[in-house]
Amino acid sequence: MIQARGITRTYQTHGAFTGARTVPALRGVDFTLPDGGAVSFIGESGCGKTTLGKILTGLETFDGGELIVDGVALSGLKPRQREKYFRRIQMIHQDPYSALNPTRTVEATLRDPLRMRAKERGASGGGGGDGEGEGGWRARAAELLTLVGLEPAAVLPKYPHQLSGGQRQRVVIARALTVDPEVLIADEAVSMIDVSMRLGILKLLRDLRSRLGISLVFITHDVATARYVGEGGELHVIYRGEVVERGLTDEVILAPVHPYTQCLLSAVPIMRGLEEPGPDRTAPTTALDERTPTPGCLFEPRCPFAQDQCAEKHPVLVPFGLDAVGESGAVGESNAAAAGPATDTGSENGSESGHVHACFYPESRRVVGVEVGAGSA
Amino acid sequence: MTGFARRLAGKLLAGLVMVWVVVTFTFFLVHALPGKPGDVQYEQYIMMGMNSEQASAKVQAVYGFTSHAPLLSQYTGYLGKLAHGDLGQSISYSGVPVSHLIWSALPWTVIPVLSGLLVSFLIGVVAGIFAAVKRSSRWGGLLTVSGSLVAGVPAFVLALLLLVVFHTEWNLLPDAGTSDIQYTPGWNLPYIGSVFQHAVLPVCTYALLSYGGWLLAMKSSVVSVLGDDFILASELRGITPVTRARYIGRNAILPLFTVLALSFGVMFAGSFFIEDTFDYPGLGNLLLKSIGTRDYPVMAGAFLLITVSIIIANILADLCYTLIDPRVRR
Amino acid sequence: ACSSSSAKKTNGGTGGGTGGVFTSIDANNKITAGAPMNPYNAAPNMFLGYNIMELGFTKNDPADPNALLPGLAASWTASDTGLTIQLQPGAKWSDGTPVTAADIKTSLAIAYTQGTAGPVAGAGGTVVAGSNFEVSDVKDLGGGKIEIDQQPGVKNLYFQRLVLTSTIVNDKVYGSQLPADIWTQIAAVQGTDAAAASAASTKLAAEGKTIAAFAPAKDISAGPFVETRVNPGEALLDRNPYFYAASKISPKQVILRSYSGNQQIWGYMNGGELDYAPYTSMPTNILNQVLKAGYTRIDAPSYVSASIAFNEKQAPYNLTPVRQALAYVIDRDAVTKVGEPVGGIAAPTTTGLVGSQSDTILSADQKAALNPYKPDPAKAASLLQGAGFTKDASGQWHLPDGTPWKITLQTVNGFSDWIAASTIVANELTQFGIPTTAAITADFATYQKEMGAGKYAVGWWLVALGPQTDKAYARIYGSADGFSVANGQATHNDSAAGNWEHTPATYTVNGQSINPGQLAAQLSVTPVSAQGPIIAQLAAATNQEVPMIQIWNYTHVMFTLDKRFTNYPKTGQDDLLANPPGVWMMQGYVQGK
Amino acid sequence: MSEVQVRGLTVEYQTTAGWLPAVADAGLDLRAGEITGLVGESGSGKSTLALALLNAVPAPGRIAAGSVEVAGVGDVTKLGGKQLRKARGGAIGYVFQASQNSLNPLTTIGRQLLDLGRSHEVADLRALIARARDLADRMGLDGQRVLDSYQHELSGGMRQRIGIVFALVLNAKVLILDEPTTALDMLSQASVLEIVRKVHDENQLSTLIITHDIGAISEIADRLAVMYGGRIVEDGPLLDVLRRPTHPYTKALIGATARITGDVEAARALPGRPPDLTTVARAGCVFRDRCPFAVAVCAEVEPELATWESGRRRACHVEPSTVLSGTAGAPAAVGEPA
Amino acid sequence: MTATVNLAPAGLKPRTRHPAWAAFRRAVTRKPGRLAGLIIIVFFILLAICGPWFYGSLSVDPNELYAPPSAKHWLGTDFAGSDVLQEVVTGARYVLATAALSALFTSLFGVTVGLVAGYQRGMTDSVLMRLTDFVLTIPGLPLLIILSTVWSFGSPWEMGLVLGITGWGGVARAVRSQALSLRERGFLEAARGLGLSRRHIIVKEMLPNIAPYAAMQLMLSVIGFIGAEVGLFFLGLVPFSSTNWGVMLNQAVFSGGAMETSSALIYLLAPLVCILLLTLGIVLFLDAIDELFNPRLRERV
Numbered sequence A: 001m002i003q004a005r006g007i008t009r010t011y012q013t014h015g016a017f018t019g020a021r022t023v024p025a026l027r028g029v030d031f032t033l034p035d036g037g038a039v040s041f042i043g044e045s046g047c048g049k050t051t052l053g054k055i056l057t058g059l060e061t062f063d064g065g066e067l068i069v070d071g072v073a074l075s076g077l078k079p080r081q082r083e084k085y086f087r088r089i090q091m092i093h094q095d096p097y098s099a100l101n102p103t104r105t106v107e108a109t110l111r112d113p114l115r116m117r118a119k120e121r122g123a124s125g126g127g128g129g130d131g132e133g134e135g136g137w138r139a140r141a142a143e144l145l146t147l148v149g150l151e152p153a154a155v156l157p158k159y160p161h162q163l164s165g166g167q168r169q170r171v172v173i174a175r176a177l178t179v180d181p182e183v184l185i186a187d188e189a190v191s192m193i194d195v196s197m198r199l200g201i202l203k204l205l206r207d208l209r210s211r212l213g214i215s216l217v218f219i220t221h222d223v224a225t226a227r228y229v230g231e232g233g234e235l236h237v238i239y240r241g242e243v244v245e246r247g248l249t250d251e252v253i254l255a256p257v258h259p260y261t262q263c264l265l266s267a268v269p270i271m272r273g274l275e276e277p278g279p280d281r282t283a284p285t286t287a288l289d290e291r292t293p294t295p296g297c298l299f300e301p302r303c304p305f306a307q308d309q310c311a312e313k314h315p316v317l318v319p320f321g322l323d324a325v326g327e328s329g330a331v332g333e334s335n336a337a338a339a340g341p342a343t344d345t346g347s348e349n350g351s352e353s354g355h356v357h358a359c360f361y362p363e364s365r366r367v368v369g370v371e372v373g374a375g376s377a
Numbered sequence B: 001m002t003g004f005a006r007r008l009a010g011k012l013l014a015g016l017v018m019v020w021v022v023v024t025f026t027f028f029l030v031h032a033l034p035g036k037p038g039d040v041q042y043e044q045y046i047m048m049g050m051n052s053e054q055a056s057a058k059v060q061a062v063y064g065f066t067s068h069a070p071l072l073s074q075y076t077g078y079l080g081k082l083a084h085g086d087l088g089q090s091i092s093y094s095g096v097p098v099s100h101l102i103w104s105a106l107p108w109t110v111i112p113v114l115s116g117l118l119v120s121f122l123i124g125v126v127a128g129i130f131a132a133v134k135r136s137s138r139w140g141g142l143l144t145v146s147g148s149l150v151a152g153v154p155a156f157v158l159a160l161l162l163l164v165v166f167h168t169e170w171n172l173l174p175d176a177g178t179s180d181i182q183y184t185p186g187w188n189l190p191y192i193g194s195v196f197q198h199a200v201l202p203v204c205t206y207a208l209l210s211y212g213g214w215l216l217a218m219k220s221s222v223v224s225v226l227g228d229d230f231i232l233a234s235e236l237r238g239i240t241p242v243t244r245a246r247y248i249g250r251n252a253i254l255p256l257f258t259v260l261a262l263s264f265g266v267m268f269a270g271s272f273f274i275e276d277t278f279d280y281p282g283l284g285n286l287l288l289k290s291i292g293t294r295d296y297p298v299m300a301g302a303f304l305l306i307t308v309s310i311i312i313a314n315i316l317a318d319l320c321y322t323l324i325d326p327r328v329r330r
Numbered sequence C: 001a002c003s004s005s006s007a008k009k010t011n012g013g014t015g016g017g018t019g020g021v022f023t024s025i026d027a028n029n030k031i032t033a034g035a036p037m038n039p040y041n042a043a044p045n046m047f048l049g050y051n052i053m054e055l056g057f058t059k060n061d062p063a064d065p066n067a068l069l070p071g072l073a074a075s076w077t078a079s080d081t082g083l084t085i086q087l088q089p090g091a092k093w094s095d096g097t098p099v100t101a102a103d104i105k106t107s108l109a110i111a112y113t114q115g116t117a118g119p120v121a122g123a124g125g126t127v128v129a130g131s132n133f134e135v136s137d138v139k140d141l142g143g144g145k146i147e148i149d150q151q152p153g154v155k156n157l158y159f160q161r162l163v164l165t166s167t168i169v170n171d172k173v174y175g176s177q178l179p180a181d182i183w184t185q186i187a188a189v190q191g192t193d194a195a196a197a198s199a200a201s202t203k204l205a206a207e208g209k210t211i212a213a214f215a216p217a218k219d220i221s222a223g224p225f226v227e228t229r230v231n232p233g234e235a236l237l238d239r240n241p242y243f244y245a246a247s248k249i250s251p252k253q254v255i256l257r258s259y260s261g262n263q264q265i266w267g268y269m270n271g272g273e274l275d276y277a278p279y280t281s282m283p284t285n286i287l288n289q290v291l292k293a294g295y296t297r298i299d300a301p302s303y304v305s306a307s308i309a310f311n312e313k314q315a316p317y318n319l320t321p322v323r324q325a326l327a328y329v330i331d332r333d334a335v336t337k338v339g340e341p342v343g344g345i346a347a348p349t350t351t352g353l354v355g356s357q358s359d360t361i362l363s364a365d366q367k368a369a370l371n372p373y374k375p376d377p378a379k380a381a382s383l384l385q386g387a388g389f390t391k392d393a394s395g396q397w398h399l400p401d402g403t404p405w406k407i408t409l410q411t412v413n414g415f416s417d418w419i420a421a422s423t424i425v426a427n428e429l430t431q432f433g434i435p436t437t438a439a440i441t442a443d444f445a446t447y448q449k450e451m452g453a454g455k456y457a458v459g460w461w462l463v464a465l466g467p468q469t470d471k472a473y474a475r476i477y478g479s480a481d482g483f484s485v486a487n488g489q490a491t492h493n494d495s496a497a498g499n500w501e502h503t504p505a506t507y508t509v510n511g512q513s514i515n516p517g518q519l520a521a522q523l524s525v526t527p528v529s530a531q532g533p534i535i536a537q538l539a540a541a542t543n544q545e546v547p548m549i550q551i552w553n554y555t556h557v558m559f560t561l562d563k564r565f566t567n568y569p570k571t572g573q574d575d576l577l578a579n580p581p582g583v584w585m586m587q588g589y590v591q592g593k
Numbered sequence D: 001m002s003e004v005q006v007r008g009l010t011v012e013y014q015t016t017a018g019w020l021p022a023v024a025d026a027g028l029d030l031r032a033g034e035i036t037g038l039v040g041e042s043g044s045g046k047s048t049l050a051l052a053l054l055n056a057v058p059a060p061g062r063i064a065a066g067s068v069e070v071a072g073v074g075d076v077t078k079l080g081g082k083q084l085r086k087a088r089g090g091a092i093g094y095v096f097q098a099s100q101n102s103l104n105p106l107t108t109i110g111r112q113l114l115d116l117g118r119s120h121e122v123a124d125l126r127a128l129i130a131r132a133r134d135l136a137d138r139m140g141l142d143g144q145r146v147l148d149s150y151q152h153e154l155s156g157g158m159r160q161r162i163g164i165v166f167a168l169v170l171n172a173k174v175l176i177l178d179e180p181t182t183a184l185d186m187l188s189q190a191s192v193l194e195i196v197r198k199v200h201d202e203n204q205l206s207t208l209i210i211t212h213d214i215g216a217i218s219e220i221a222d223r224l225a226v227m228y229g230g231r232i233v234e235d236g237p238l239l240d241v242l243r244r245p246t247h248p249y250t251k252a253l254i255g256a257t258a259r260i261t262g263d264v265e266a267a268r269a270l271p272g273r274p275p276d277l278t279t280v281a282r283a284g285c286v287f288r289d290r291c292p293f294a295v296a297v298c299a300e301v302e303p304e305l306a307t308w309e310s311g312r313r314r315a316c317h318v319e320p321s322t323v324l325s326g327t328a329g330a331p332a333a334v335g336e337p338a
Numbered sequence E: 001m002t003a004t005v006n007l008a009p010a011g012l013k014p015r016t017r018h019p020a021w022a023a024f025r026r027a028v029t030r031k032p033g034r035l036a037g038l039i040i041i042v043f044f045i046l047l048a049i050c051g052p053w054f055y056g057s058l059s060v061d062p063n064e065l066y067a068p069p070s071a072k073h074w075l076g077t078d079f080a081g082s083d084v085l086q087e088v089v090t091g092a093r094y095v096l097a098t099a100a101l102s103a104l105f106t107s108l109f110g111v112t113v114g115l116v117a118g119y120q121r122g123m124t125d126s127v128l129m130r131l132t133d134f135v136l137t138i139p140g141l142p143l144l145i146i147l148s149t150v151w152s153f154g155s156p157w158e159m160g161l162v163l164g165i166t167g168w169g170g171v172a173r174a175v176r177s178q179a180l181s182l183r184e185r186g187f188l189e190a191a192r193g194l195g196l197s198r199r200h201i202i203v204k205e206m207l208p209n210i211a212p213y214a215a216m217q218l219m220l221s222v223i224g225f226i227g228a229e230v231g232l233f234f235l236g237l238v239p240f241s242s243t244n245w246g247v248m249l250n251q252a253v254f255s256g257g258a259m260e261t262s263s264a265l266i267y268l269l270a271p272l273v274c275i276l277l278l279t280l281g282i283v284l285f286l287d288a289i290d291e292l293f294n295p296r297l298r299e300r301v
Ligand SMILES: Nc1ncnc2c1ncn2[C@@H]1O[C@H](COP(=O)(O)OP(=O)(O)OP(=O)(O)O)[C@@H](O)[C@H]1O
Pocket: A011, A012, A013, A023, A024, A025, A043, A044, A045, A046, A047, A048, A049, A050, A051, A052, A221
């Protein structure tokens, strides 16, 4: 289980002669990922999704907050000690074309982590009846490739450029599985894959969840895919490094509360003829501008429903009232969680599985398209 | 632009630290050299037919200028003087300030290197564009190979070839010196003409040496720009070929400017090959002579100047990049 | 803008007849922009005989080192205590003012500070006494007569020559550079108070540095020419109208060039650009070409010999038979033909002197007794076998201890004749059965240092320096070779680091034990007329012991071009040829065509 | 009336295996006031087709056959030199796939606009600027600021809109957008699409939008053409095609689109991998390897693109009704047997 | 999902595994220029290695100074009566050994430093880069001349080492920038995420990707080093004790008068032509390097 509490990351950028600039990529993100569960993050470009993914896999450091893996707070550990925990969290890269070393065959790509893993297990006194010899990794590699739906004999000797995008992404997933991870982080794992093969990968991810009990963090700006993979899990809507709405995936999609979520969901294309647009579709008033400082609600400059208070005070996540929605979506017990640095009130009502949002004027709107009739044609 | 000023100051400071490191390094290196100044000369004088008294009198004069203080105190003394811009005094030119020698030599390196670079830059860039545009044709390939070949040929080989052809064979151009002695130096036509004439071969060598580099750099730059989408986009928008050429040219030449600054430093450091062959009295020549005569202060001074020029070139390159490219300008 | 005609202009050929431009090379100065027009500078932009004047000019006469050509001094008379000179009537500086006793006095004071006329301030200001002559005073006797006194009690054999060959500069220009009490300081150095002498000497040395670095704004010369302009590598001099013998000076202008490599001079000569070219080593093909270009070759004696020396501290070169054997193996004629075909004559044998010297000094009997070391491999083999060396089946020699004998013949960068000669020496030795390779040191300074440190076993070396035989033997048996002389007694000290070293302090020649160090030291205080017997001993010892093998004796080969000027000195006029062309002109030579 | 008529267009690329068609015998009409969507997987030849419309097929390629008649210009494939240059940008506006990089990074947008004006010999450059500013304003950009900006100062969505401004500022009647939203996030995509629709309607353009995202295209297009392996396999009015896809590929493509509502399990992935120039079948139907309806004839005879119903064309041997009812087997498993 | 696990993929030796030799041959023979380049390079390497065996040791013949080309002396003899061809052959060994050695050293050191600095970042990076800056700032050739007076370059190894020490800066910096960009590539992030060892990542993941670049640098530095080395010998700036082309040039010009008389021109031209040819060979061959190392390009038929 992974728990994130107020993860913050700020980048400093500077050119050779140009002045420094600070980019807050994450401003206090927290979430809980139960074993075998799924968490999705959606948000537009540059909102900090990749940064979050990198932090979770240990490729990037965080400069505020706490990451807790199985009850161990990672910030207190030395980098070497952290590695062990990060090993259990593996990332699936967005771009299958760059995620595989072009100079190494699939076999070589899988062999090294498998060997390492075998050695580790042998060392940690696993007893090793496992057939962990030289051939051990071969069998395991074949097994993993089969698991991701590839024909081992055909794929193993190939170089990445000899594989299609979908095949590559499957190899990438197989590679992530070599170290028996408990969590997979998929950062836009399908956006670079051809439409016709996209769904196959999504289905594979779902399968892994259900069959191997692997938890999934799914990062995307494509809401539909988030829904497809993150079924039953929570959906986090992230805006400029801050989570502005959170709830069960379907709940958020069907009844978004935060105007940003609503804009995002409104933007999902409608399959005309098959679907009809939601009645309350909205759009942001202007394009994103990260440069201007926003003391109040971060979305206020673009919010179609902004009011005076929005520009002054920074809203924090609060549960969405039962009565206000008038629908299902029980408010969980509110427990005080570590507040992110951006919060201006002392405490925050975060909940493990409630529908929460950061808006002063919450109102549920139906924005997503719905299918016309029952079936197609 | 205070950020800019601060960064520039930072770069300069870093450069200064580098200068100090280099000064220290060269100081001790130079003093680790075996032999005493003057030793070399003695035997040569003898062979030239000087009698041993005349020879030793000359050598004596040189000896008088070697310092006998302990190395460390020489070092601190040197640093202290250096801080005041005093590079010390030459040994082989007994007592002449090193800075005086360096200042007399400097223009004979800077001007040919600069003009050689500029000439080669202009020609190389044009040839590079041609090689890029015609890259699949025989001519383009030939141009490219010739560019790499010229870039690969050692400096002195070029210098020698030029010398053989233009001096020994055809006797079109003088082989040594900076100008004919008959002309009174100054802003008079014959003198300037003579300076030009003497500079032709060194400048041509510098130019030829760097020409290949420019050609190749420009070619690859143009090729990559040609593949850029905005070029195709401009074509699809019906922009005239002339304007498109301008787009390509500007974008392709941009990365070359930083290289230009850097290669100035490189040329500077390699100038002695050419200066020696053409007996051109520049900095490299001065360095060579001072090594031959164990003239530590001159050696250290010339080396220092070459190093400083490399450091400055580096800073300039950074600066160039920032100023020229709107993408990093802010 | 670059026409072929102007490229050619660099040659001196613009002038024909009187008033032309005389073009030459100054071999000893690298003409550098930035160096001062100060003759005391180590590398000045000034030129002996053109705008550097001396009271007299050397003749390099081995029989009389004190014989000189007149310069600013028309004549002189020596006495026990000094010298009285008569200035040239009409001797003038190029600004028209006459040369006076004050100029002479200032010049000799400066010479003192430069170490040439007084004790040298060595490391840390210690005084090295007795290495030079010591002028104690200069008196104007009027009428151009000037008396120059030697320090009482000091008797330098060459006082006259040293005084007369001092550079004379203008008091108005250089006098201000000297402290007013300069002669008091000189007196203090020559005084009996050792502490005061040392302090004064240090002070003088410091003043000497200042003077050497002094850069006069303008050249005021008493010589035939005045410097007009200096370019890097080139200097232009104009005729000095006030020169005392201006009527004899034919060229209106002189262009002097420096050079950085021999081939540059060859190039100039090929183009007929030089009227006079100094000595350079050259291969025969270049010689032929130069002669074809119209040059006349002039030979002058050089008194220098190229030889292969041994470090006798290293086995097996401590063995005399080994050195002798090598002398028998090396074919000096063949080596000379490759190394110095133009400027060298294969050495007739090894004596420590060049051939012309030993020819005149040694008697016929003495000469006949010398071993000529004609190439004789059989003799060499028997010598080696006698010393316990063995030859294996493949023809290679082994040291007495059985290890194969290999030689590394060391030469030094920049001495192209040595390098060329090394290849053939190596070849000869290798063919004889001693595999030999030639190694080259970066430069002379390193060479000398490593040689002193005993790093080389066999290498090249110049010997027989100068017409004075004492200098020649000091080169072989001097302090640098481990012999130090104290109280007239030479001792041999193994640890001395300077030159090729000789292990034994004494040699046994013809059954008689001699100490070569002592003899060499003795030679330097013996008048030339009385040197004969000592030289005979030293020559015989050197010939027998072969501390080095003399390969060739240099000839000073110069070239003159008869196209624009004529009436050059000819081979045989050794006294003139010891000087640069400026001095020839003063004597009425070199006239326009 | 058709603004653009494409007939029998075949475009070939030279490969080591010889000249291979990337677009084969394509026929397409772009009508005034109508947005035509062209969908297909990567490598199906969409961009090549679009470039052929401007007679701008890149280097190792050539238009082997066919014609592209543009109203008021003539057959573009026959044009050359200045006429062709004028047609590009003047009559046909093209918006780039990689909008990110379609602008010169070193000069401001305004300057590039002036270059465009001069290239097309626009007399009144002032008016051109004004018009561009106006267009930009209408697209929700701050026209003045944008014209003074460099490319790197603008976001992807803004650049894409600038691309449209450039395509339209000379009053082109035909607008071709090659994957205008692929690199954009949802919000930018939505706003760009909306703007395209708006501009299209206002100017009564003939618009061709190329994409691989059937969802995005369904938002705005009026007609839909589906490409596979260099062939147009089906076309017709958008709503009709979406509701009643009669080509197995079209059907599979729609079925493989993840939806935001409805049954998650309903979506099905396509089996196999998309063909490219060298792997595409030389004989028979190009889709047959991946087709659940494939019959024997598919391997031998290439189906022709033929009208089967008014306004609808398809290239398939299988009966439309069979495909519509989807009876002939289920899509193959997720696995990719090479 | 029912596919059986094939435990013996060896049975299916695919064609992608074809010997590297075939790929090499294909890359080289694709263009005639590359082949010519390779032939030239191989020729000189063979010359350097085997030449002296066939051509014996150097000998001098004082009776044949300046002999014109003849059957006995193909390129004539020089001023010392040595056979010029023999000198060229003997000289090749020193020149090539030095150049190869220094290039090897440069690329080894430069690549290692660049890779480590680029991968490690932080403190290691800073320290290594300052060192690199230092090496880059110090003008190498002038330094070499100064050094040569302390250190006599008797053997090619010493010369190569010193050239290498002063020459690796540029490679290190370039490799570092490549490494930095590689570092952000997905497969390296993945390797780090998998917890693979640093050595594994640098050697097995990064190095192969930099290989074409490194090889290119290697070849280019060979050219540079030949130029520098021969130049230093030519100018007589460093001492020499064995025959090499630079020494030949030096002797031809400064002792043989090659610039003045045409009778000596052949000694000047012989080494010059060798240098030019070798440079040309390398330049032509460089074209093939990318293809040799990049599996994607290698495949393309
Ligand atoms: N290494 C970095 N240095 C400086 N700024 C960075 C760095 N990485 C990311 N950023 C900035 O942090 C913010 C968040 O970036 P991030 O890559 O996490 O966004 P994202 O949500 O993944 O966007 P996208 O959808 O485009 O992938 C952006 O503004 C980005 O510019």
